[in-house]
Amino acid sequence: MEERNSFTNEELAIAKSVDLTVVAENLGYTVRKIGNYYTLKEMDSIRIYDRRSWFRWSQEYKKGENGGSQIDFLRVFVGMDVKEAVFWLLDFAGYHRTGDWKAKEVIVKKKEMERKPFLLPKAAPDNRYLYRYLMEERHLSKEAVDWFVRAGLIYEESRYHNIVFKGNDKSGVTRFASMRGVFDRNGNCFKCDVAGNDKNYGFNVWDMGSNEIAVFEGAIDLMSYTDMYHDFETNKLALV
DSSP states (O other): OOBOOOOOHHHHHHHTTSOHHHHHHHTTOOEEEETTEEEETTEEEEEEETTTEEEEGGGTTSTTTSEESHHHHHHHHHOOOHHHHHHHHHHHTTOOOOSBOOOOOOOOOOOOOOOOOOOOOOBOSSOHHHHHIIIIISOOOHHHHHHHHHTTSEEEBTTTOOEEEEEEOTTSOEEEEEEEOSOOBTTBOOEEEOTTOOTTOOSEEOOTTOOOEEEESSHHHHHHHHHHHTOOSSEEEEOO
16 A cells, blocks of 8 residues: 555644644643643743644744644654654544554654743833833823832833833842733734743732732733722732
8 A cells, every 4th residue: 555645634634633732741841821822831932822833932033943833843842744743643633544654663852941041121212102001001090100110110122112021039130021012903912921031930019018919810900900009018919
């Protein structure tokens, strides 16, 4: 029987329906859910969306290496070619293949953990877009926005004018940072963590003199609460 060199549309659809988070776990990666996407403990620049596609911010300018489907994940991180990846996914899904194909031995190996230096994005000359978005779109008061800016907890980055939310330790050293876009499109917004950050920290307001803490889902929720209740004293933490 001849070796198969192509796939049916049904087979390709099945291969691309496999849950990518389960594939990653099967390969030995540690999957973590953050907000509306998943990431990997070993490579925190990875974003897995809808459990079907992925993108790697640390390689955003390397075409072919920065994201795609489940097939691309196996190609980039396991070293399979496209044909091997499709057959691997079909086997993983329990699909009964027709035709002759003999899989060569594939040694599945995790790539080395990415150890990216934690570098904060360059600040814009001013916070014009930050103020416009937070005051006009999110209806925060200028007083509240001023306070967070003066406290060094938020600023506007220069390239895309995203808002950077900083997570500092008790000594004031920034250990974590996330970004949020100021130009929403049809209800969608850009969000991502800065590569190399320490996820043991988050966007927070810390006061050694307070024994209270309030926890929020997002950074702007924390800011809104601070503004609404004029509470600049108690400890607060945003999870994402």
